[in-house]
Amino acid sequence: MSKAAATRLTILQKAFELIYTNGYRTTSIDDIIAQTGVTKGAFYYHFANKDEMGFAVINELLDSSSYAVFEAMLHKTGNPAQDIYGLIKYLLLDSKEMVVEYGCPIGNLTQELSSFNRDFANALMQLSSHWQKLMEQSIVNGKKAGYIRADVNARQVVYFIISGYWGIRNFGKMEGNKNSYKIWLKELKNYLAGLQ
Amino acid sequence: MSKAAATRLTILQKAFELIYTNGYRTTSIDDIIAQTGVTKGAFYYHFANKDEMGFAVINELLDSSSYAVFEAMLHKTGNPAQDIYGLIKYLLLDSKEMVVEYGCPIGNLTQELSSFNRDFANALMQLSSHWQKLMEQSIVNGKKAGYIRADVNARQVVYFIISGYWGIRNFGKMEGNKNSYKIWLKELKNYLAGLQ
Protein backbone atom coordinates (compact mmCIF):
# COMPACT_ATOMS: atom_id res chain seq x y z
CA MET A 1 0.00 0.00 0.00
CA SER A 2 1.33 3.43 -0.92
CA LYS A 3 1.96 5.94 1.82
CA ALA A 4 -0.87 8.09 0.52
CA ALA A 5 -3.27 5.17 0.61
CA ALA A 6 -2.15 4.46 4.15
CA THR A 7 -2.97 7.95 5.42
CA ARG A 8 -6.31 7.77 3.68
CA LEU A 9 -7.04 4.51 5.43
CA THR A 10 -5.85 5.90 8.77
CA ILE A 11 -8.31 8.75 8.39
CA LEU A 12 -11.17 6.39 7.56
CA GLN A 13 -10.46 4.05 10.43
CA LYS A 14 -10.14 6.73 13.07
CA ALA A 15 -13.14 8.54 11.63
CA PHE A 16 -15.18 5.37 11.88
CA GLU A 17 -14.13 4.89 15.48
CA LEU A 18 -15.06 8.45 16.42
CA ILE A 19 -18.34 8.28 14.51
CA TYR A 20 -19.23 4.96 16.11
CA THR A 21 -18.69 6.25 19.61
CA ASN A 22 -19.87 9.80 19.12
CA GLY A 23 -22.13 10.14 16.11
CA TYR A 24 -21.41 11.41 12.62
CA ARG A 25 -22.55 14.98 12.82
CA THR A 26 -21.04 15.49 16.26
CA THR A 27 -17.64 14.26 15.16
CA SER A 28 -15.63 17.18 13.82
CA ILE A 29 -12.91 17.10 11.24
CA ASP A 30 -10.66 18.75 13.80
CA ASP A 31 -11.31 15.75 16.07
CA ILE A 32 -10.31 13.37 13.33
CA ILE A 33 -7.12 15.13 12.36
CA ALA A 34 -6.14 15.61 16.01
CA GLN A 35 -6.54 11.89 16.70
CA THR A 36 -4.76 10.78 13.55
CA GLY A 37 -1.97 13.34 13.44
CA VAL A 38 -2.92 13.94 9.83
CA THR A 39 -3.13 17.61 8.94
CA LYS A 40 -6.15 19.36 7.55
CA GLY A 41 -4.41 19.82 4.22
CA ALA A 42 -3.96 16.06 3.93
CA PHE A 43 -7.54 15.44 4.95
CA TYR A 44 -8.94 17.72 2.28
CA TYR A 45 -6.56 16.33 -0.26
CA HIS A 46 -8.11 12.89 0.18
CA PHE A 47 -11.72 13.99 0.66
CA ALA A 48 -13.54 16.88 -0.95
CA ASN A 49 -15.61 17.42 2.18
CA LYS A 50 -16.86 15.75 5.33
CA ASP A 51 -19.76 13.94 3.71
CA GLU A 52 -17.56 12.40 1.03
CA MET A 53 -15.46 10.95 3.83
CA GLY A 54 -18.64 9.69 5.44
CA PHE A 55 -19.55 7.83 2.27
CA ALA A 56 -16.09 6.35 2.11
CA VAL A 57 -16.47 5.05 5.66
CA ILE A 58 -19.75 3.40 4.73
CA ASN A 59 -18.71 2.02 1.37
CA GLU A 60 -15.10 1.10 2.04
CA LEU A 61 -15.01 0.18 5.72
CA LEU A 62 -18.45 -1.03 6.73
CA ASP A 63 -19.38 -2.76 3.54
CA SER A 64 -17.63 -6.02 2.75
CA SER A 65 -15.77 -6.02 6.07
CA SER A 66 -16.28 -9.32 7.78
CA TYR A 67 -18.96 -10.09 5.22
CA ALA A 68 -17.48 -13.52 4.48
CA VAL A 69 -17.31 -14.47 8.14
CA PHE A 70 -20.99 -13.86 8.62
CA GLU A 71 -21.93 -15.71 5.49
CA ALA A 72 -20.04 -18.73 6.78
CA MET A 73 -21.82 -18.53 10.13
CA LEU A 74 -25.17 -18.44 8.37
CA HIS A 75 -24.45 -21.74 6.61
CA LYS A 76 -22.79 -23.57 9.46
CA THR A 77 -25.41 -26.26 10.14
CA GLY A 78 -27.92 -25.57 7.39
CA ASN A 79 -30.64 -25.13 9.99
CA PRO A 80 -31.55 -21.43 9.93
CA ALA A 81 -32.97 -21.50 13.44
CA GLN A 82 -29.56 -22.55 14.71
CA ASP A 83 -27.40 -20.58 12.30
CA ILE A 84 -29.24 -17.28 12.63
CA TYR A 85 -29.33 -17.61 16.39
CA GLY A 86 -25.63 -18.40 16.43
CA LEU A 87 -24.73 -15.41 14.30
CA ILE A 88 -26.80 -12.96 16.27
CA LYS A 89 -25.66 -14.30 19.59
CA TYR A 90 -22.11 -13.89 18.38
CA LEU A 91 -22.74 -10.32 17.25
CA LEU A 92 -24.35 -9.37 20.53
CA LEU A 93 -22.21 -11.18 23.06
CA ASP A 94 -18.85 -12.04 21.54
CA SER A 95 -17.90 -9.72 18.69
CA LYS A 96 -15.04 -7.41 19.65
CA GLU A 97 -15.90 -4.84 17.01
CA MET A 98 -19.00 -3.63 18.79
CA VAL A 99 -19.55 -2.44 22.33
CA VAL A 100 -22.86 -2.51 24.11
CA GLU A 101 -22.76 1.16 25.07
CA TYR A 102 -22.28 2.28 21.46
CA GLY A 103 -24.69 -0.09 19.77
CA CYS A 104 -24.59 -1.17 16.15
CA PRO A 105 -22.59 1.12 13.81
CA ILE A 106 -24.92 0.61 10.89
CA GLY A 107 -28.00 1.04 13.06
CA ASN A 108 -26.59 4.21 14.53
CA LEU A 109 -25.78 5.76 11.17
CA THR A 110 -29.13 4.76 9.75
CA GLN A 111 -30.96 6.41 12.56
CA GLU A 112 -28.87 9.57 12.57
CA LEU A 113 -28.46 10.19 8.88
CA SER A 114 -31.43 8.74 7.00
CA SER A 115 -33.60 11.80 7.34
CA PHE A 116 -30.63 14.16 7.19
CA ASN A 117 -29.36 13.11 3.79
CA ARG A 118 -31.08 10.70 1.40
CA ASP A 119 -27.78 9.77 -0.20
CA PHE A 120 -26.57 8.44 3.13
CA ALA A 121 -29.84 6.56 3.52
CA ASN A 122 -29.37 4.94 0.14
CA ALA A 123 -25.80 3.94 0.88
CA LEU A 124 -26.93 2.38 4.14
CA MET A 125 -29.82 0.62 2.43
CA GLN A 126 -27.37 -1.06 0.09
CA LEU A 127 -25.32 -2.18 3.06
CA SER A 128 -28.35 -3.41 4.91
CA SER A 129 -29.76 -5.25 1.93
CA HIS A 130 -26.57 -7.33 1.78
CA TRP A 131 -27.34 -8.62 5.23
CA GLN A 132 -30.97 -9.13 4.45
CA LYS A 133 -30.21 -11.18 1.36
CA LEU A 134 -27.72 -13.35 3.21
CA MET A 135 -30.18 -14.14 5.96
CA GLU A 136 -33.04 -14.58 3.55
CA GLN A 137 -31.04 -17.11 1.58
CA SER A 138 -30.32 -19.01 4.75
CA ILE A 139 -34.05 -19.30 5.41
CA VAL A 140 -34.91 -20.23 1.84
CA ASN A 141 -32.33 -23.01 1.97
CA GLY A 142 -33.68 -24.09 5.33
CA LYS A 143 -37.15 -24.37 3.88
CA LYS A 144 -35.92 -26.57 1.06
CA ALA A 145 -34.09 -28.77 3.55
CA GLY A 146 -37.22 -29.10 5.67
CA TYR A 147 -35.89 -27.17 8.64
CA ILE A 148 -38.41 -24.37 8.23
CA ARG A 149 -42.13 -24.57 7.54
CA ALA A 150 -43.16 -24.02 3.95
CA ASP A 151 -45.59 -21.23 4.80
CA VAL A 152 -42.87 -19.06 6.37
CA ASN A 153 -42.23 -15.84 4.46
CA ALA A 154 -38.45 -15.52 4.42
CA ARG A 155 -38.24 -11.84 3.59
CA GLN A 156 -40.80 -11.02 6.24
CA VAL A 157 -38.95 -13.02 8.85
CA VAL A 158 -35.69 -11.26 8.01
CA TYR A 159 -37.27 -7.85 8.56
CA PHE A 160 -38.59 -9.10 11.85
CA ILE A 161 -35.27 -10.44 13.08
CA ILE A 162 -33.05 -7.57 11.98
CA SER A 163 -35.51 -5.07 13.40
CA GLY A 164 -35.33 -6.86 16.69
CA TYR A 165 -31.57 -6.85 16.51
CA TRP A 166 -31.42 -3.12 15.91
CA GLY A 167 -33.93 -2.50 18.64
CA ILE A 168 -32.18 -4.55 21.26
CA ARG A 169 -28.97 -2.71 20.42
CA ASN A 170 -30.87 0.40 21.47
CA PHE A 171 -31.94 -1.21 24.72
CA GLY A 172 -28.35 -2.17 25.39
CA LYS A 173 -27.17 1.39 24.93
CA MET A 174 -29.91 2.65 27.19
CA GLU A 175 -29.34 0.16 29.99
CA GLY A 176 -25.57 0.25 29.60
CA ASN A 177 -25.11 -3.50 29.87
CA LYS A 178 -25.83 -6.77 28.11
CA ASN A 179 -28.63 -8.02 30.35
CA SER A 180 -31.30 -7.08 27.87
CA TYR A 181 -29.34 -8.86 25.13
CA LYS A 182 -29.62 -12.13 27.02
CA ILE A 183 -33.32 -11.73 27.66
CA TRP A 184 -33.97 -10.88 24.05
CA LEU A 185 -31.89 -13.81 22.81
CA LYS A 186 -34.03 -16.22 24.81
CA GLU A 187 -37.14 -14.97 23.10
CA LEU A 188 -35.40 -14.99 19.73
CA LYS A 189 -34.76 -18.67 20.27
CA ASN A 190 -38.46 -19.24 21.00
CA TYR A 191 -39.46 -17.28 17.94
CA LEU A 192 -37.07 -19.19 15.68
CA ALA A 193 -38.30 -22.50 17.10
CA GLY A 194 -41.79 -21.44 16.06
CA LEU A 195 -40.67 -21.29 12.44
CA GLN A 196 -39.81 -24.97 12.40
CA MET B 1 -51.58 29.20 32.56
CA SER B 2 -49.40 32.20 33.31
CA LYS B 3 -47.67 33.95 30.45
CA ALA B 4 -44.31 32.78 31.73
CA ALA B 5 -45.49 29.17 31.84
CA ALA B 6 -46.77 29.60 28.30
CA THR B 7 -43.42 30.73 26.91
CA ARG B 8 -41.74 27.88 28.74
CA LEU B 9 -44.13 25.43 27.13
CA THR B 10 -43.66 27.03 23.72
CA ILE B 11 -39.93 26.50 24.04
CA LEU B 12 -40.37 22.88 25.05
CA GLN B 13 -42.80 22.09 22.26
CA LYS B 14 -40.77 23.69 19.50
CA ALA B 15 -37.60 22.19 20.92
CA PHE B 16 -39.18 18.76 20.85
CA GLU B 17 -40.23 19.24 17.26
CA LEU B 18 -36.75 20.31 16.19
CA ILE B 19 -35.09 17.55 18.18
CA TYR B 20 -37.43 14.97 16.74
CA THR B 21 -36.73 15.95 13.18
CA ASN B 22 -33.09 16.91 13.55
CA GLY B 23 -31.52 15.30 16.61
CA TYR B 24 -30.76 16.74 20.01
CA ARG B 25 -27.14 17.69 19.67
CA THR B 26 -27.61 19.09 16.18
CA THR B 27 -30.45 21.33 17.25
CA SER B 28 -29.05 24.65 18.42
CA ILE B 29 -30.52 27.02 20.95
CA ASP B 30 -30.40 29.68 18.27
CA ASP B 31 -32.63 27.43 16.15
CA ILE B 32 -35.10 27.11 18.96
CA ILE B 33 -35.31 30.79 19.77
CA ALA B 34 -35.51 31.71 16.10
CA GLN B 35 -38.45 29.34 15.56
CA THR B 36 -40.28 30.36 18.70
CA GLY B 37 -39.63 34.09 18.64
CA VAL B 38 -38.51 33.77 22.25
CA THR B 39 -35.30 35.62 22.99
CA LYS B 40 -32.17 34.09 24.38
CA GLY B 41 -32.65 35.95 27.63
CA ALA B 42 -36.04 34.34 28.07
CA PHE B 43 -34.66 30.93 27.16
CA TYR B 44 -31.94 31.11 29.77
CA TYR B 45 -34.33 32.48 32.32
CA HIS B 46 -36.38 29.29 32.06
CA PHE B 47 -33.53 26.81 31.62
CA ALA B 48 -30.07 26.89 33.16
CA ASN B 49 -28.58 25.31 30.05
CA LYS B 50 -29.39 23.22 27.00
CA ASP B 51 -29.31 19.88 28.78
CA GLU B 52 -31.73 21.01 31.45
CA MET B 53 -34.13 21.89 28.68
CA GLY B 54 -33.52 18.45 27.20
CA PHE B 55 -34.52 16.82 30.46
CA ALA B 56 -37.64 18.95 30.61
CA VAL B 57 -38.60 17.78 27.12
CA ILE B 58 -38.20 14.18 28.19
CA ASN B 59 -39.85 14.45 31.58
CA GLU B 60 -42.59 16.96 30.87
CA LEU B 61 -43.49 16.39 27.24
CA LEU B 62 -42.69 12.80 26.35
CA ASP B 63 -43.58 11.21 29.63
CA SER B 64 -47.25 11.03 30.49
CA SER B 65 -48.29 12.44 27.13
CA SER B 66 -50.86 10.16 25.59
CA TYR B 67 -50.01 7.60 28.25
CA ALA B 68 -53.68 7.05 29.10
CA VAL B 69 -54.66 6.51 25.48
CA PHE B 70 -52.17 3.71 25.07
CA GLU B 71 -53.16 2.08 28.30
CA ALA B 72 -56.74 1.98 27.09
CA MET B 73 -55.71 0.44 23.78
CA LEU B 74 -53.77 -2.25 25.62
CA HIS B 75 -56.91 -3.32 27.48
CA LYS B 76 -59.42 -3.03 24.69
CA THR B 77 -60.30 -6.71 24.20
CA GLY B 78 -58.31 -8.33 26.98
CA ASN B 79 -56.53 -10.52 24.44
CA PRO B 80 -52.90 -9.30 24.35
CA ALA B 81 -52.28 -10.67 20.88
CA GLN B 82 -55.04 -8.43 19.58
CA ASP B 83 -54.48 -5.45 21.84
CA ILE B 84 -50.72 -5.24 21.40
CA TYR B 85 -51.04 -5.67 17.67
CA GLY B 86 -53.70 -2.98 17.58
CA LEU B 87 -51.60 -0.52 19.55
CA ILE B 88 -48.47 -1.04 17.52
CA LYS B 89 -50.30 -0.95 14.23
CA TYR B 90 -51.83 2.32 15.34
CA LEU B 91 -48.46 3.74 16.33
CA LEU B 92 -46.86 2.76 13.04
CA LEU B 93 -49.61 3.48 10.55
CA ASP B 94 -52.11 5.91 12.02
CA SER B 95 -50.60 8.09 14.73
CA LYS B 96 -50.20 11.68 13.61
CA GLU B 97 -47.52 12.47 16.16
CA MET B 98 -44.87 10.43 14.41
CA VAL B 99 -43.65 10.45 10.84
CA VAL B 100 -41.97 7.54 9.14
CA GLU B 101 -38.95 9.55 8.04
CA TYR B 102 -38.18 10.71 11.57
CA GLY B 103 -38.83 7.48 13.43
CA CYS B 104 -39.72 7.15 17.08
CA PRO B 105 -38.82 10.16 19.27
CA ILE B 106 -37.92 8.04 22.27
CA GLY B 107 -35.95 5.60 20.18
CA ASN B 108 -34.07 8.42 18.52
CA LEU B 109 -33.13 10.08 21.79
CA THR B 110 -32.13 6.78 23.34
CA GLN B 111 -29.82 6.02 20.50
CA GLU B 112 -28.28 9.47 20.30
CA LEU B 113 -27.90 10.31 23.96
CA SER B 114 -27.48 7.11 25.96
CA SER B 115 -23.73 6.91 25.55
CA PHE B 116 -23.33 10.68 25.53
CA ASN B 117 -24.82 11.32 28.94
CA ARG B 118 -25.86 8.69 31.46
CA ASP B 119 -28.40 11.05 33.03
CA PHE B 120 -30.24 11.19 29.74
CA ALA B 121 -30.07 7.42 29.49
CA ASN B 122 -31.62 7.10 32.94
CA ALA B 123 -34.40 9.54 32.15
CA LEU B 124 -35.18 7.61 28.99
CA MET B 125 -35.08 4.30 30.85
CA GLN B 126 -37.75 5.57 33.18
CA LEU B 127 -39.87 6.58 30.22
CA SER B 128 -39.33 3.28 28.51
CA SER B 129 -40.05 1.23 31.60
CA HIS B 130 -43.50 2.81 31.76
CA TRP B 131 -44.26 1.33 28.38
CA GLN B 132 -42.72 -1.98 29.27
CA LYS B 133 -44.78 -2.30 32.43
CA LEU B 134 -47.97 -1.45 30.62
CA MET B 135 -47.40 -4.06 27.95
CA GLU B 136 -46.18 -6.60 30.46
CA GLN B 137 -49.34 -6.18 32.48
CA SER B 138 -51.42 -6.74 29.39
CA ILE B 139 -49.66 -10.06 28.82
CA VAL B 140 -49.89 -11.12 32.45
CA ASN B 141 -53.61 -10.45 32.38
CA GLY B 142 -53.89 -12.31 29.11
CA LYS B 143 -52.23 -15.33 30.65
CA LYS B 144 -54.68 -15.33 33.54
CA ALA B 145 -57.56 -15.10 31.11
CA GLY B 146 -56.22 -18.01 29.10
CA TYR B 147 -55.37 -15.98 26.01
CA ILE B 148 -51.65 -16.58 26.34
CA ARG B 149 -49.81 -19.79 27.12
CA ALA B 150 -48.70 -20.21 30.70
CA ASP B 151 -45.05 -20.79 29.80
CA VAL B 152 -44.73 -17.42 28.07
CA ASN B 153 -42.31 -15.06 29.81
CA ALA B 154 -44.09 -11.70 29.75
CA ARG B 155 -41.07 -9.51 30.43
CA GLN B 156 -39.06 -11.34 27.80
CA VAL B 157 -41.81 -10.98 25.22
CA VAL B 158 -42.06 -7.26 25.91
CA TYR B 159 -38.35 -6.78 25.25
CA PHE B 160 -38.78 -8.70 22.04
CA ILE B 161 -41.72 -6.68 20.81
CA ILE B 162 -40.46 -3.23 21.73
CA SER B 163 -37.07 -4.02 20.24
CA GLY B 164 -38.76 -4.98 17.04
CA TYR B 165 -40.77 -1.80 17.12
CA TRP B 166 -37.67 0.37 17.57
CA GLY B 167 -35.88 -1.55 14.88
CA ILE B 168 -38.61 -1.29 12.31
CA ARG B 169 -38.75 2.45 12.98
CA ASN B 170 -35.15 2.47 11.85
CA PHE B 171 -36.00 0.56 8.69
CA GLY B 172 -38.76 3.04 8.00
CA LYS B 173 -36.37 5.96 8.26
CA MET B 174 -33.90 4.24 6.01
CA GLU B 175 -36.37 3.26 3.33
CA GLY B 176 -38.31 6.49 3.61
CA ASN B 177 -41.73 4.85 3.49
CA LYS B 178 -44.07 2.58 5.41
CA ASN B 179 -43.67 -0.54 3.29
CA SER B 180 -41.38 -2.19 5.80
CA TYR B 181 -43.87 -1.38 8.56
CA LYS B 182 -46.51 -3.45 6.82
CA ILE B 183 -44.21 -6.38 6.25
CA TRP B 184 -43.05 -6.32 9.84
CA LEU B 185 -46.62 -6.08 11.15
CA LYS B 186 -47.54 -9.27 9.32
CA GLU B 187 -44.78 -11.13 11.04
CA LEU B 188 -45.65 -9.54 14.36
CA LYS B 189 -49.11 -10.99 13.98
CA ASN B 190 -47.63 -14.44 13.34
CA TYR B 191 -45.37 -14.09 16.34
CA LEU B 192 -48.20 -13.01 18.63
CA ALA B 193 -50.35 -15.88 17.40
CA GLY B 194 -47.56 -18.21 18.48
CA LEU B 195 -47.95 -17.02 22.05
CA GLN B 196 -51.51 -18.27 22.22
Added chain:
DNA sequence: GCAAATACATACCAATTGGTATTTTTCTAT
Protein backbone atom coordinates in the same frame (compact mmCIF):
# COMPACT_ATOMS: atom_id res chain seq x y z
C1' DG C 1 18.42 13.85 -12.60
C1' DC C 2 14.62 16.66 -13.12
C1' DA C 3 10.11 18.47 -14.16
C1' DA C 4 5.50 17.70 -13.09
C1' DA C 5 2.19 15.77 -10.57
C1' DT C 6 1.00 14.03 -6.13
C1' DA C 7 0.81 14.44 -1.22
C1' DC C 8 0.89 16.99 2.79
C1' DA C 9 1.51 21.48 5.97
C1' DT C 10 0.25 25.95 7.71
C1' DA C 11 -2.34 29.76 8.36
C1' DC C 12 -6.33 31.65 7.89
C1' DC C 13 -11.75 32.57 7.47
C1' DA C 14 -16.81 33.45 8.17
C1' DA C 15 -20.48 31.23 10.43
C1' DT C 16 -22.25 28.90 14.28
C1' DT C 17 -22.01 27.09 18.93
C1' DG C 18 -23.54 27.32 24.10
C1' DG C 19 -23.43 30.65 27.34
C1' DT C 20 -23.07 35.33 30.11
C1' DA C 21 -23.63 40.19 31.69
C1' DT C 22 -26.49 43.82 31.80
C1' DT C 23 -30.39 46.33 30.97
C1' DT C 24 -35.32 46.85 30.34
C1' DT C 25 -40.00 45.51 30.72
C1' DT C 26 -43.86 43.26 33.00
C1' DC C 27 -46.21 41.33 36.72
C1' DT C 28 -47.60 40.99 41.70
C1' DA C 29 -48.33 41.84 46.45
C1' DT C 30 -49.01 45.40 49.68
Added chain:
DNA sequence: ATAGAAAAATACCAATTGGTATGTATTTGC
Protein backbone atom coordinates in the same frame (compact mmCIF):
# COMPACT_ATOMS: atom_id res chain seq x y z
C1' DA D 1 -49.61 53.60 43.24
C1' DT D 2 -45.25 51.69 43.93
C1' DA D 3 -41.40 48.82 45.40
C1' DG D 4 -39.53 44.53 44.53
C1' DA D 5 -39.40 40.46 42.13
C1' DA D 6 -40.12 37.89 37.99
C1' DA D 7 -39.70 37.73 33.06
C1' DA D 8 -37.75 39.01 28.95
C1' DA D 9 -34.68 41.71 25.71
C1' DT D 10 -30.07 43.03 23.92
C1' DA D 11 -25.47 42.84 23.17
C1' DC D 12 -21.70 40.51 23.67
C1' DC D 13 -17.99 36.45 24.09
C1' DA D 14 -14.57 32.63 23.47
C1' DA D 15 -14.52 28.26 21.37
C1' DT D 16 -15.63 25.35 17.66
C1' DT D 17 -17.39 24.37 13.07
C1' DG D 18 -16.47 23.02 7.93
C1' DG D 19 -13.80 24.79 4.56
C1' DT D 20 -10.10 27.49 1.68
C1' DA D 21 -5.75 29.58 -0.07
C1' DT D 22 -1.25 29.07 -0.49
C1' DG D 23 2.65 27.24 0.51
C1' DT D 24 6.28 23.18 0.88
C1' DA D 25 7.73 18.48 0.64
C1' DT D 26 7.65 14.01 -1.58
C1' DT D 27 6.88 10.70 -5.43
C1' DT D 28 6.74 9.41 -9.99
C1' DG D 29 7.48 9.02 -14.98
C1' DC D 30 10.82 10.00 -18.32
